Amino acid sequence: MNAAIILFPGSNREGDAIRAIAQVTGKKPSHVWHGEPALPVGTDLVLLPGGFSYGDYLRCGAIAARAPVMDAVRAHAARGGLVLGICNGFQILAESGLLPGVLMRNANLRFVCRMQHLTVERNDTPFTSHYDKGQVIKVAIAHGEGNYEADTETIARLEGEGRIAFRYSDAKGVIGGAANPNGSTNDIAGIYSENYRVLGLMPHPENLVDPLVGGTDGRGLFESVAGH
Amino acid sequence: MKARVIVTLKDGILDPQGKAIEGALKALGIDGIDSVRQGKIFEMELATDDRTAASGVLRGACEKLLANQVIENFQVELV
Numbered sequence: 087m088n089a090a091i092i093l094f095p096g097s098n099r100e101g102d103a104i105r106a107i108a109q110v111t112g113k114k115p116s117h118v119w120h121g122e123p124a125l126p127v128g129t130d131l132v133l134l135p136g137g138f139s140y141g142d143y144l145r146c147g148a149i150a151a152r153a154p155v156m157d158a159v160r161a162h163a164a165r166g167g168l169v170l171g172i173c174n175g176f177q178i179l180a181e182s183g184l185l186p187g188v189l190m191r192n193a194n195l196r197f198v199c200r201m202q203h204l205t206v207e208r209n210d211t212p213f214t215s216h217y218d219k220g221q222v223i224k225v226a227i228a229h230g231e232g233n234y235e236a237d238t239e240t241i242a243r244l245e246g247e248g249r250i251a252f253r254y255s256d257a258k259g260v261i262g263g264a265a266n267p268n269g270s271t272n273d274i275a276g277i278y279s280e281n282y283r284v285l286g287l288m289p290h291p292e293n294l295v296d297p298l299v300g301g302t303d304g305r306g307l308f309e310s311v312a313g314h
Numbered sequence: 315m316k317a318r319v320i321v322t323l324k325d326g327i328l329d330p331q332g333k334a335i336e337g338a339l340k341a342l343g344i345d346g347i348d349s350v351r352q353g354k355i356f357e358m359e360l361a362t363d364d365r366t367a368a369s370g371v372l373r374g375a376c377e378k379l380l381a382n383q384v385i386e387n388f389q390v391e392l393v
Contacts, residue, residue: 145382152379181382188384195330235327236384269328 087312089115089131092159094150099136099173099290106292107133110308120153131168131311132159134175136228136290146189146231147177156182168212168311169284173229176276176286185277185286186244187236193269197230201300202267202289204252204275205259211282212314213251216306222259223303225289227267232288234270234277241271251276251285315360315368316393321381322353356380365392 089107091100100117108114115133116126125132139150150156156178163169163184171179179185192198203224206217217223236244244250252275256265262273268288276287291304323329329351336350360368369390376388 144379148379148382186384188382190328190385191330193328193330195334 087130088128090118090129091115091133092118094120094139096139097135097137102292103135106295106308110312120155122155125158134171136173147181150178151181171286179286186240189231190233198267199228202227203255205255207250213285216309225291225304226293227289232268234274249278315363317358318391319356320389327385
């Protein structure tokens with residue numbers, strides 16, 4: 087699998103993402119600077135890493151979403167290519183229109199940085215085939231604007247089409263309540279595009295690929311994509 | 315020509331920052347403010363003096379970048 091990782095000024099989680107991808111594919115992703123007009127030929131997966139692109143100016147992800155390379159990312163998605171946006175990458179996907187809705191300020195106004203349990207809502211997508219349906223995984227979260235909101239119709243469509251990828255839960259898999267770190271609608275932690283080939287999520291599976299740093303629950307996502 | 319663009323959250327969109335400011339005002343003993351919603355103001359210098367053209371340019375700027383129309387409304391003022 088050929089992965090390309092997009093770098094914006096202010097991206098800062100690309101190192102972990104590169105490591106996670108290299109670990110499962112044996113191959114380092116190529117780096118693509120935000121000003122590039124095209125992706126490397128043969129790119130299978132585009133990864134938008136976490137960070138604070140453009141210092142979160144205007145709105146999180148707003149300026150990055152209008153960068154030249156995003157036209158190429160949109161074209162890649164339109165061809166059915168895989169796109170994964172993590173944290174700020176999810177915010178960029180929402181701002182670019184590749185995923186619906188918006189990530190708003192956490193309801194409690196606090197930046198949250200902690201370990202978080204998620205439920206895997208389905209395992210028949212390119213990103214989750216190495217998990218079980220309903221499996222509870224433990225990964226890291228670190229964000230100030232992760233409160234997923236969309237209008238009622240959009241939420242109903244996402245739910246109806248099974249486009250919720252992950253929800254915030256406790257260790258036992260009980261969704262929501264105090265386990266929701268940011269107030270997101272229906273405890274949504276990540277969503278898919280209509281064809282399930284674009285995934286945006288606030289948590290950081292790329293941080294949990296090595297037992298030395300607290301677990302390997304994030305690895306399944308990268309193994310799924312690599313095996314796809 | 316100068317212009318001002320005002321971007322505000324749509325009705326019904328939760329504004330935790332506005333709520334926090336509202337709470338801080340109450341804590342300061344400033345009475346008589348029932349609610350606070352926070353928005354953004356952009357002040358701009360335009361190349362044109364044609365009001366119709368200016369409105370068109372600013373509308374495009376709001377739709378493409380300045381406002382996220384999922385959650386925000388915008389209002390353009392030509393000065």
